[in-house]
Amino acid sequence: MSRTPGPDERRVQHWLRRHGVGPDAHGDLMATDDWWNDLYDETDTKADDEQEEQQRGPVFAPVPDYYPRPHMPAVFTAVPxxxxxxxxxxxxxxxxxxxxxxxxxxxxxxxxxxxxxxxxxxxxxxxxxxxxxxxxxxxxxxxxxxxxxxxxxxxxxxxxxxxxxxxxxxxxxxxxxx
Incomplete structure (x- = not known):
């Protein structure tokens, strides 16, 4: 996971700030900052996505311990x-x-x-x-x-x-x- 927030998280943070929620909320509901450019800055988003994908690895890679391995029940194998x-x-x-x-x-x-x-x-x-x-x-x-x-x-x-x-x-x- 990266420390920079993704586009959805930035969009929600901006929406909350505009509605007066949080310590850094805007006092004016019609904030004049350029929030659209902040949200959809292509260079940061692509770099973050590539970095997250490299850390995650392939999406459909099998996990070796996910499926149980069949085994003979102990009642049948353990002889007193x-x-x-x-x-x-x-x-x-x-x-x-x-x-x-x-x-x-x-x-x-x-x-x-x-x-x-x-x-x-x-x-x-x-x-x-x-x-x-x-x-x-x-x-x-x-x-x-x-x-x-x-x-x-x-x-x-x-x-x-x-x-x-x-x-x-x-x-x-x-x-x-x-």
């Missing part, structure tokens, strides 16, 4: 110390995948996968059913599960349901039973 000691990482991983497979069973995905494996094994061969099961697991793991692992834990768990169910159906498929 006792919980980490109580359950080992392998057990936690097994519970995570088993619960996803159980959810797939409850949703009816297991029956569909098991039926597709049994039907392929009956119509073609056991090796064809194994190719279907392993190929299906690889496709789901590569195109779906690999891209959803970094999501928030609850959503990543829901995205794990198809892969865990396909692996469960392949593991429980018994070709000699049909």
């Amino acid at each position: 110390d006792r919980a980490a000691a109580a359950v080992s990482p392998k057990t936690r991983r097994a519970l995570y995948n088993a619960s996803a497979a159980g959810a797939g069973w409850g949703l009816g995905l297991y029956q569909q996968c098991a039926h597709a494996l049994a039907d392929c094994g009956r119509q073609y061969s056991v090796s064809g059913a194994l190719v279907l099961g392993v190929g299906g697991c690889v496709v789901v793991a590569h195109f779906w599960d690999r891209r959803t692992r970094h999501w928030w834990p609850g959503i990543a768990w829901a995205a794990r349901i198809p892969l865990a169910t396909a692996i469960l159906a392949l593991a429980l498929w018994a070709p000699a039973a049909s």
Whole structure:
């Protein structure tokens, strides 16, 4: 900011002086000073504007701290110390995948996968059913599960349901039973 008043401020000051407001007010309402030239003196105004613009910088420059940065809530990231000691990482991983497979069973995905494996094994061969099961697991793991692992834990768990169910159906498929 500059110390010299801008044109609007000078205009208001002059108006107030003419109406008798302030310590340097004019006694006569029809002051004879050349107020118009004082207000619109081009050299001072342009210099002041350029100086203010240089101090301000660009008008639409982004401010780095203006927008909040998304972050994971502390509830999801902070694991209590006792919980980490109580359950080992392998057990936690097994519970995570088993619960996803159980959810797939409850949703009816297991029956569909098991039926597709049994039907392929009956119509073609056991090796064809194994190719279907392993190929299906690889496709789901590569195109779906690999891209959803970094999501928030609850959503990543829901995205794990198809892969865990396909692996469960392949593991429980018994070709000699049909």
